[in-house]
Each structure stands twice: as structure tokens, then as C-alpha cells.
Amino acid sequence: MKKLGFFNKIIFFFNTLFAVLLLLSYILPYVFPKQFPLISVLSLTVPVFIAVNIGFMLYWLVQLKRQFMLSLIILLIGYKHVGAMYRLSGSSESEEDGIKLMTYNVRIFNAYGWLKDNDVPEKIVELIDREAPDVLCVQEFYYTQKDAFNKNYPYQFIKYTTRNNRTGQAVFSKYPIVERGSLEFPKTGNNALYVDIVKGKDTVRIYNLHLESLHIVPSKEHISDENPEMLFKRMGNAFALQHRQVEIFDEHRQGSKHKMIIAGDFNNTPFSYVYKRVRGTMKDSFIEQGSGFGRSYDFDYFPMRIDFILSDPDMEILSHKNYSELLSDHYPVMAKIRFGKTPEKKGE
Template sequence: MREKKKRLSIFGRIFFFLNSVFAALLLLSYILPYAVPKSFPILSVLSLLVPVFIIINFIFMFIWILSVRRQFLLSFFVLIIGYSHVTSLYKFSRNTTAPSQNSISVMSYNVRLFNIYNWIKETHVDKKIVDLVHADFPDVVAFQEFHKNQQAAFNFYTYKHVVLKGKNKKTGQAIFSKYPIVHKGSLEFPNTPNNAIYIDIVKNKDTIRVYNLHLQSLRINPQKEELTQENSERLLKRMAKTFKMQQSQAELFEINRKNCTYKKIILGDFNNSQFSNVYKTIKGSMKDAFVEAGSGFGKTLDYPFFPMRIDFVLVDESFTVNKFKTFTEHYSDHYAIQSVISLD
């Protein structure tokens, strides 16, 4: 007779219980894009933790496999069910195609005011940001948290749209373009310096609308904020309020987008992950350039605990995404992203 498989030890049972908890949390996270922040604000906070749930379930699965235990099937099936979530978090290979003559390169970069307050203890960070952009020289570049002192530094672009906000009108959003701007505008969000700006550019015979979107900031400083401290409840409430504001901003943006008949490119800092309702609302049927042609985690925020992708390039379905790149230069609390797309 075949020897029966040994039962799990007490430690093994506790380990499997923990595995079950994180598998359940990951399953719950699959419905988060459908959880409207105004109705489920605290639940929406969990969307930031989805990368953690995915990574932990992979760890559980591999430990069970190495132990030759069938318990690996729990995390395996949960990860398979959420295959689109997994591939949105990590891309194993870069799917690149040759750009066509009708291609356009775009970049998005939250430059954090060009380090004007010396958050990064390094000299000439502002010049290094300008040099980074100049070296790649994308056709269109969108900046969030732009400072007016840097406008002249980007004179190598012929066309620009800069919208400054705040009491002294020194900071805001900016778009620089090699192509003529035939129309431009700004979409104001109430009670915040964050906003969306846009330009309509002409590429060959096509008119394309390019949005630069900066949603409400979470204002979490990983060097100062500790979720384990006594202020964690207050922090969670603040984050929930932010998510509700983001939803209202996404709804305002959606109205503007629906009224535009041109092909569209959305660049920007959403201050929320690809697993959120806010991202789902803005993305709609558009393509996520990282998912189409990126690789690795695509981390865009300098957050030490887990990879957060909160900056995006979204394009209409009529575009082909040829390339996507996440820069590694650390000149802000965000990393620049760039994509090359072609008009079919």
C-alpha cells in the first residue's frame, strides 16, 4: 500500500490559515475597481495594497511547491483568476514593435517642482531633469508639479501650454510639444491646485488631443508616515477623503473627454494605482502603454516598501504602442515614463 501523505503540522496549519487570509484579500481586491470611493472610501484604500497581496500569494505558492504540498493550489488558482491584475503589476517581457512613419513619442514626469526645496540632497537636480528630457527629446512631454522658473529651460520646444495655480501662480502643470498646438485648455478641479490641462496638436492630417492629468495627491511621505503609528487611523481617513476627491475629479475629466471627438492620449500622475476605481474610470477602453509594451514592475513612485505604479500613458485603441520605458534616474519622488505610439 502507498504511504499516506503526512498531515500538516500545527505550524503548517497556521501557515495555511495565513495563506487563506491573503488569498481572500487578493480575491477581494479584484472587485476594488468596481468599488466607488464615494460609497466605499476605506475599501478603496486597499487598492494601494494589491501589489503586496499579489507578491505574498506568489511567496506562499512557491513555499508550498518547494514543500511538495498541494496547498499551493490555493494561491495558484487565486492568481490565475486575477491574471490581468498580475500582468498589470509585472511584465515578464518587453513587447516592442518598430515605430512607423506616423509615430509619436510622449513623456510624462512629475518633477516635484524641480527639487526647489532640496528634498533630494544632490546638486543641480533641476538641470539634470532638463538634460534628461533634452537627451530623449520626446515629441510631447507633460510635467506635473511644474515650476514657472523652468519655462525658459525648455525653449528647445517650439510650442507649450503652461497653467500655473495657487496664490502666487508659480506652480502647476505644463505640456511642451514639437507639433503646432491648434487649441488648448484647462479643466479646473474645485478646492485644490491639482487640475487637468490639454492641447490639440496636428500630426500629419490627424488632430490629437493630449491630456496632462494630475489628480488629488495622497501626500504620504514614506520617510515621515508610519502606518503602524497611533496616527494610522487619521491617515486612513485622510486617504479615504483623497480617494473621494479623485473620483469627483475623474468624473469631471470624463465629461470633458466625452465631448472631444479627436484621438486621445492621456499622460499624468493619477496618485492612485492601476487597481483602483479611479484608474478604471479614466482608462475606460483605452490602452495602458505599460501593459502593452512595458517590462518589470514599471514602478513610478519612489516608495520603498512595494512597487507603486501611479503615473500612466493611456492611448486610444486606434493607436499601436511600439515602446514603453520607465526611467531610473532619481531626480524626483516620481520616475519619468515614456512611450512611442503609432497611429494606425
């Protein structure tokens, strides 16, 4: 510090502060939201802490100052967090045999006109038809589109969860569905659907999971106008509800005798207890084959990844794709998955 000027000493002070905050954030996936809901909200800030520490590291490197080691060491300690936020390279397309699964929160097909375009429902259907997933998991499905996918998806399961039977979740499949059901979460319109699909000799369970919403309007203007204390408290309550929903889900999946894929809108980040518990030992398609930030939610402040596709450890993620078409407050996510790993060649 003796060789640092006054300005750089101030910079290093803030560098140290953000390095400590990032280090402490590494324990957030182990904090129970039911017991510490407000602390759990801080998991949303982890991408900011990572980005700021990268900025400090580059600042010192340009000046050839050894202080860059502070942020570098903290980032290396949490390399899994960094990898969950950004991937350098991956595969968005694959010609190998597997199923293509898409998850998409369609925000009830713009029924209340959040987007100015009048043809949003048609554009969503066109996008799905063009990308042609074999299995489609939809959150916030709207009853007006119940026949939109009949042509390409002979096997369907739609469950309306609101009192007026207009909104809910849905799974559309090109492969036969031999078992289906819904996990009802208390005091909410959110739930989890499950279907067992048959492809060849394989039967695989697919969950379409929609956890409690944080009810954040994704714009700087709205967030800056809202009372910070009320916003923070509401998000903490939502995280606590998510914890209970994940417990219900976790208990149910223990009874499945099939390999499984979990897809959906978790309304939480990869740095949270909720994600950690749902994922367990499963593979995250973005971490396996994604690239860039993997943004799945339209949020002004930073790229948020809250929509996931997770697969059984014995499955192989062949590709992962994030889309940029803004037809909802979420972006669709698709992965191609092979049910069994590629056999290793002799001598390898």
C-alpha cells in the same frame, strides 16, 4: 490538511486568509470612492496581496504540496491584476514611426531641497533633452523653468494653478498645438490640461492629468511615525476627491471629436476605481509593452505604478520605458505611439 504538520497548518491558515483578501480586492475597482472612501484605500494593498500569494504558492511547490493550488487559482482568477503589476517582457525602444510621449511629475524641480543635490533642475532638463520626447507632459511644473524647454519645444501650454502662480502643469510639444484648455478641479491645485496637436494629417487630443495627491511622504520612517487612523482618513478623503475629479474629466473628454492620449500622475494604482474609469477601453502602455514592475513612484515598501500613459484603442503602443533616475519623488515614464494600427497583411 491531514498530511500537513502543525507548522504547515498554520502556514496554510495564513495562506487562506491572504487568498481571500486578494479575491475580495478584485472588486475594489468597482467600489465608488465617494461612497466608500476608506474601503477604496485598500486598493493600495493589492500588490502586497499578490506578492504574498505568489510567495505561498512557491512555498508549497517546493514541498510538492497540492496546497499550492489555492493561491494559483486565486491568481489566475485575477490574472489581469497580476499583469497590471508585473510584465515579463516588452519593448523599451522602437525604430518605427510614431510619437514619443513622456509624462513626468518633477516635484517643482526640487525647489525646496528635498534631494541634497543642488543641480536637480539641470539634471531633469538634461534627461529630457537626452530622451527627446516629441510631447512632454509635466506635473508640478515650477515657474523658474518656464524657459528651460524653449529650444526644443516651440509649442507650449503652461497653466499655473496655485495662488502665487508658481506651480502647475505643462505640456511641451514639437508639433503644433491648435487647441488648448484646462479643467479646473474644485478646492485643489490639481487640474487636467488638454491640447490638440497636429502631426501630418492627424489631430490628436492629449490630456495631462494630475489627480489629487495622497500626501504620503515616501519613507518608512515618516509613515511609521504618523497616526495610522489620521493617515487612513486623509487618504480616504483624497480618494473621494479623485472620484469627483475623474467625473469632471470624464464628462469633458466625451465632447472630444479626436482620438486621444491620456498621460499623467493619477496618484492611484491600476487596481483602483479611478484608474478603471479613466482607462475605460484605452490601452495602457505598460501593459502593452512594459517590463518588470513599472515603478513610477519612489516608495519604500513596494514598487508603485501611479503614473500612466493611455492611448486610444485604435492606436498602437510601440514601446514603453520606465526610468530609474531619482530626481523627484516620481520617475519619468515614456511611450512611443503610432496613431493608426499597422495594416494587416493579406492572408494573416
